[in-house]
Amino acid sequence: MIDRIAGAVIFMVSVSAVWVARDYKAGFGDPLGPALFPQMVAAAAALLSLGLILRPDPNPDAQPLPAFIRQAFTLAVLVGYVLLLEPLGFPLSTMLGTACLALLFGAEPKKAGVTGVAVGVSLYLIFDNLLGLPLPLAPATFG
Amino acid sequence: MDILNSLIGGIAVAVTPLNLALAVFGCFAGTLIGALPGLGPVNGVAILIPVAFAMKLEPSSALIMLSCIYYGCMYGGRISSIMLNIPGDEPAIMTTLDGYPMARRGQAAKALGISAVASFVGATVATLGLTFFAPLLAKAAIHFGPADYFALYVMAFATIGGVTGVNPFKTLLAAMIGLLLASVGLDPGTGTARFTFGSFHLYDGFDPIVAIVGLFAVSEIIMYFESHALSGAGPVKLGRTLPRLREVFEGFGASIRGALIGFVCGVLPGAGASLGAFVSYSTEKQLNDKNGTFGTGDPRGIAAPEAGNNAASGGALIPMLTLGVPGSGTTAVMLALLVSLNIQPGPLLFERQPDLVWGLIAALYLANVVLLLLNIPMVGIFTRLLSLPQWFLMPVVVMVSFIGIYSISHSTFDLFVMIGFGLLGYALRKFDISLVPVVLGLLLGADMENNLRRALSISGGDFNILLQSPIALAIYAFTALMLAFSFGIAMRRRGPRSAK
Numbered sequence: 112m113i114d115r116i117a118g119a120v121i122f123m124v125s126v127s128a129v130w131v132a133r134d135y136k137a138g139f140g141d142p143l144g145p146a147l148f149p150q151m152v153a154a155a156a157a158l159l160s161l162g163l164i165l166r167p168d169p170n171p172d173a174q175p176l177p178a179f180i181r182q183a184f185t186l187a188v189l190v191g192y193v194l195l196l197e198p199l200g201f202p203l204s205t206m207l208g209t210a211c212l213a214l215l216f217g218a219e220p221k222k223a224g225v226t227g228v229a230v231g232v233s234l235y236l237i238f239d240n241l242l243g244l245p246l247p248l249a250p251a252t253f254g
Numbered sequence: 255m256d257i258l259n260s261l262i263g264g265i266a267v268a269v270t271p272l273n274l275a276l277a278v279f280g281c282f283a284g285t286l287i288g289a290l291p292g293l294g295p296v297n298g299v300a301i302l303i304p305v306a307f308a309m310k311l312e313p314s315s316a317l318i319m320l321s322c323i324y325y326g327c328m329y330g331g332r333i334s335s336i337m338l339n340i341p342g343d344e345p346a347i348m349t350t351l352d353g354y355p356m357a358r359r360g361q362a363a364k365a366l367g368i369s370a371v372a373s374f375v376g377a378t379v380a381t382l383g384l385t386f387f388a389p390l391l392a393k394a395a396i397h398f399g400p401a402d403y404f405a406l407y408v409m410a411f412a413t414i415g416g417v418t419g420v421n422p423f424k425t426l427l428a429a430m431i432g433l434l435l436a437s438v439g440l441d442p443g444t445g446t447a448r449f450t451f452g453s454f455h456l457y458d459g460f461d462p463i464v465a466i467v468g469l470f471a472v473s474e475i476i477m478y479f480e481s482h483a484l485s486g487a488g489p490v491k492l493g494r495t496l497p498r499l500r501e502v503f504e505g506f507g508a509s510i511r512g513a514l515i516g517f518v519c520g521v522l523p524g525a526g527a528s529l530g531a532f533v534s535y536s537t538e539k540q541l542n543d544k545n546g547t548f549g550t551g552d553p554r555g556i557a558a559p560e561a562g563n564n565a566a567s568g569g570a571l572i573p574m575l576t577l578g579v580p581g582s583g584t585t586a587v588m589l590a591l592l593v594s595l596n597i598q599p600g601p602l603l604f605e606r607q608p609d610l611v612w613g614l615i616a617a618l619y620l621a622n623v624v625l626l627l628l629n630i631p632m633v634g635i636f637t638r639l640l641s642l643p644q645w646f647l648m649p650v651v652v653m654v655s656f657i658g659i660y661s662i663s664h665s666t667f668d669l670f671v672m673i674g675f676g677l678l679g680y681a682l683r684k685f686d687i688s689l690v691p692v693v694l695g696l697l698l699g700a701d702m703e704n705n706l707r708r709a710l711s712i713s714g715g716d717f718n719i720l721l722q723s724p725i726a727l728a729i730y731a732f733t734a735l736m737l738a739f740s741f742g743i744a745m746r747r748r749g750p751r752s753a754k
Contacts, residue, residue: 117685121427128434128449135446141707142715145441145448148703149434156430162423168686178479185476186677192656193669209649216478216645226646234653244308244661 113170118163121156128153185215201239201246206231257389264612267314268620276311276319277617281624284326289636290647291334294343295327295567295584296690297474300466301651303591304658313595314610318617320591321571324584325377325618328527328564329625332369333636336362336556345527345563348535352548352555359551363633364504367497368553369560370629372509374622376561379513380520380568381618384575387521388604388611392576395601400709401719405726407702409733410579411691413522413740422740424687431682432695433702435460442700443707455667462590462697464659464668465675469689470583471655472676475648477683502630505557508538516562520569520582527582530566531559568618575599575611579698583690590697 128149135146192208199207210227218226238244267273287298299320306316331346336353349369356365398406411429438449439459450456515537516530538558539548548555567584574585578599592599597607604611629636659672679689706720713719721727 114685117681117687121431125430125434131449135441135448136444141443141711143707143710145444145446148706149437149448152430152433152437152699156427156434159423159427159430163427166423168421168424181479182476185479186673189472189475189652189673189676190670193666193673196656196660196666196669205653209653212649212652213645216648218643218645223645226649230650230653234657238308238657238661242305242308243310244657245664246657246660 267613280322288330376564436699468675473679534562
């Protein structure tokens with residue numbers, strides 16, 4: 112069943128890709144133009160997704176709810192980290208992000224905190240100072 | 255003795271202090287990455303590519319470091335197979351079959367020693383093969399025209415699933431998804447913005463490295479909670495660290511056979527290290543399993559697959575370097591590295607940048623010796639690092655990936671793209687759709703399209719040109735054969751399963 116849903120989604124995406132690409136105009140001395148290759152690929156993808164709809168594999172095992180909740184939180188931490196990276200600066204946001212991830216991966220709160228601080232500071236020192244890779248340091252509000 | 259001269263030139267490149275240090279570092283980091291479950295060679299190399307940029311390395315130095323990581327991963331994968339019964343990476347699965355039972359019997363040091371020697375044999379055979387066959391293939395490939403290259407790309411995508419028996423529909427579909435993603439951005443021929451939906455950020459298309467780190471590393475983090483969550487069994491005791499010299503050479507014959515089989519598997523398109531290990535193990539079992547000792551801790555059952563996977567991963571470098579068509583996930587990632595360094599792999603690479611190619615080959619010989627030293631006398635370090643808690647390792651991996659990607663363009667947009675690819679990778683893995691063809695599609699899409707368009711502008715739009723060259727025809731015939739084979743296997747597998 113899950114294969115059929117995936118197949119249907121890919122089918123719709125590829126058909127719309129063929130449709131979107133119809134406006135791309137060919138240049139001079141370029142008989143193929145920018146449209147044909149993506150259209151060929153999208154058409155092949157559409158056909159193959161039909162194969163998925165017609166002959167799906169058995170469903171994979173559904174994951175338990177706790178795993179799903181942790182996955183959702185992990186994703187939220189990753190997105191939150193990127194949003195805060197420039198406003199908070201690298202060391203601070205990395206401390207927060209690492210600590211949260213460590214918690215999600217089952218660390219005790221105290222250890223997670225220590226890991227966060229240690230990783231945030233040491234990665235900043237290694238990459239910014241040692242390897243000369245400029246990372247945003249201070250909160251943007253301070254300039 | 256053209257090759258020997260070139261090799262001597264290569265050694266001169268490889269033994270500069272910086273390159274030597276990078277090689278040793280790469281071997282160490284690679285063994286560690288390979289040994290840690292959940293971090294395979296693809297992840298390891300992908301995460302460290304941006305780091306290599308950040309260090310502003312010369313192309314040859316960057317390539318040396320990452321190839322040593324690649325070889326190191328292949329050595330390291332066996333450590334957790336033997337100690338934890340969890341393969342450190344995919345090709346090391348076969349090693350668990352006999353490695354873990356041996357370790358349980360208190361022969362962990364012996365098992366690690368045998369597999370290290372087998373890895374050395376495999377990798378050395380492959381590096382020798384690379385030295386002698388790659389220049390030959392490069393010479394032949396100079397005669398390839400655009401239509402032949404197009405055929406070559408078709409073959410790469412059609413055969414990437416190989417004979418692994420995964421649903422071939424899904425593998426092909428994965429390749430198409432990758433090719434479609436590759437066409438996002440400004441079309442180089444006409445400047446038309448394709449599938450950008452008005453976003454200027456997308457005009458450059460997707461950076462393959464951003465996509466790779468997302469697809470593999472980020473999706474691995476999300477997947478982690480499902481796959482590894484509760485594997486609590488601690489490592490077995492190592493006991494004596496140093497095996498006896500005589501013990502280590504048990505299964506030496508099996509290593510040689512495994513290495514030769516693995517090398518052939520590696521050079522073939524779409525096969526790679528996992529298949530090399532698998533075919534070597536099953537061949538050895540059919541040849542020599544007279545007392546039914548395979549699977550209960552037979553030394554030959556460790557030697558054959560370890561030699562096989564190391565030889566295959568070395569062999570996989572040949573099509574990547576000479577044709578620009580990688581045969582496996584990790585070599586695809588290394589191709590991404592070369593492309594980002596503005597180096598176009600292909601037959602001309604050997605003529606135009608001999609320092610780079612031969613420096614790499616010489617470094618691989620050196621890496622092998624370093625790895626053997628790291629993996630027999632110093633293997634205790636790695637088994638101890640295996641007990642580092644996951645709640646420490648995983649966040650560090652995430653943060654290093656973020657730094658690496660951020661350093662490419664200093665924009666948070668790339669980081670969001672990476673997370674997006676992480677979600678896509680997670681979804682594809684849930685659907686049992688392999689990620690390697692997606693990456694290959696993304697990497698090779700532009701070249702595949704360029705060759706097609708070049709061929710058709712030569713012929714003035716006549717599609718027959720694609721079938722006029724004998725080289726292309728031969729490639730298509732081989733492709734059709736491989737496809738028929740993999741569909742055949744898939745159908746046979748499906749039979750009994752649906753009958754249940």
